[in-house]
Amino acid sequence: MPLLRTRRDAAFASAAADVGAGEGLDPLLGAATFGERLRHLLADMQADPRLSRVNRIAAALYEPATDLVKTFVHASDGPDPVGSLSMRLSAFPGMVEAARTGLPLVVDDLTVGGGGAAVTLGLAQRGYRARCVMPVLNNGTLFGFLFYNSFQAGAFSRAALAALRPHNRVAALMIVHELSLLRTVLAAVRTVRNISVHRDEETGGHLDRMSRYAQIIARRVAPMHGRSDEFVEYLFHYAPLHDVGKVAVPDSILRKPGRLTAEEFAVMQTHVVKGLEIVATIQRDLGFARLPHGDLLRNVVGCHHEARDGSGYPFGLKGDAIPLEGRITTVADVFDALTSTRPYKAAWSNADALAFIKDNAGNRFDPDCVAALVDQFDAVEEVQRRFADGAAAD
Incomplete structure (x- = not known):
């Protein structure tokens, strides 16, 4: 076996030298x-x-x-x-x-x-x-x-288009490969997430809406932090996976119609760390170690319950120590949770939800993310209309 490996490595080195x-x-x-x-x-x-x-x-x-x-x-x-x-x-x-x-x-x-x-x-x-x-x-x-x-x-010109064709094929294949890999990873995580959705009060509409709220917020705040549209796009795709760890939370807690006890809430909080473990397992065992912007996915899953004043969980991060994608996801997730009907509460009005979000800007929520949501509320309402629970996207 060592001899075969030596020959293989030598052949690879020779080919690499020829190519490069x-x-x-x-x-x-x-x-x-x-x-x-x-x-x-x-x-x-x-x-x-x-x-x-x-x-x-x-x-x-x-x-x-x-x-x-x-x-x-x-x-x-x-x-x-x-x-x-x-x-x-x-x-x-x-x-x-x-x-x-x-x-x-x-x-x-x-x-x-x-x-x-x-x-x-x-x-x-x-x-x-x-x-x-x-x-x-x-x-x-x-x-x-x-x-x-x-x-x-x-x-x-016609000659330029002919010369452009092979380069365009490379660029097109890069896009198809990038998105196909992303969709494969999302399908793997979504399979796990869907088990949670069937057990949880969160609906597919919630995931569609909050990912688009995250996209709306990100398009405004990403340039402030030197982030590109590539960041915005991956955040849009990864945001729905934020609660994947809820698959590990017992039904008695996950589906409880009333308020959780302190002990039950402590168990519920473990879904963040469990989610990070699930993402790590998928990356390790399914061969996605080089997942595009894998750090962004980990931060969405791991930081969507952190608070700007340090009162969040599981790490108690403060201010800008919370990754931008975590701050964006938090605002998007909380806003949709407030305006959605759950077994233990009625849906809040948009006005009441916005008042809560704005009142907590600077302590629980990132002020720039809150401002981005408020200032683009026409787009938010369009998302609510298009992705209402029980309505197909038109």
Whole structure:
């Protein structure tokens, strides 16, 4: 066996040397995040004379339940010209057609008939002139879109599109792989979580709503902390898993219709640590050690009951020692819990729930997260309407 291992390792080293030509492993393959991989891909493209005029790549993800196209990551030669956005796909006929046909959508000059969309205006104001939009499709399923931009009008000629095709395939495969891995992990955790949902008072509607409240809050506060749309997207997907540890709480406590005793509440509190153990087991035993933004998932599960003044559990963290994703999830979770009917209480009105949240801003809740919820309450009410308990997403 040692001899076989030696031969195998020698063969691997030889192959790596051939691929890397003495320069080490490909940085695109070694990058830790999707955003880093996209930056390496842009650099590779710009090294090709036919694509040297490509100055920006951006990826946006599609959410079928809401028909939203959401900014995800970008790589460019300058600052982000678009910012954090989500838009109805149906509002952009050209992109709808690209998704239907699989063909690129090219705009040679954004200053000529480009329309007044926020994205177009943002690009033009930053000096971008040409745009190419490529749908990301896998087995007929729309995952999102890739956007290529140039400071020069007419940059996406037929020759440039031909040169772009293999790079676009790499970028598209990166997105499909990233999201497929994420969905596999979520399915594994969701299987465990669903057992808890069937035993718990929390509904699927609660999980849909609170994850979207978290997304609404995160889009406002993430830039304040130097976080990208990649952070926002993963928080959106991981937030519903915050209470996965409740599967380990006895029915007599989890489903008790009245107020818990001190001893029972102490048992209920163990769901946080149990949740962390479940996530660790899934990462270890199912081969997801390199789960994208795994630290974010652990912080959502482990910190959604921490309080800014240190009165929370299980770690008693204070202030900014609580990870941002934990602070966001707390506000989203508490707001929806207050406005939902439970066996032991009636649903609060939005006004009463907001009053409670605002009264506790600065001690229990992060003030910026509270302000983000309050200031975007139209979006919150839209989520309530669309994902009401017992209602299918329309």
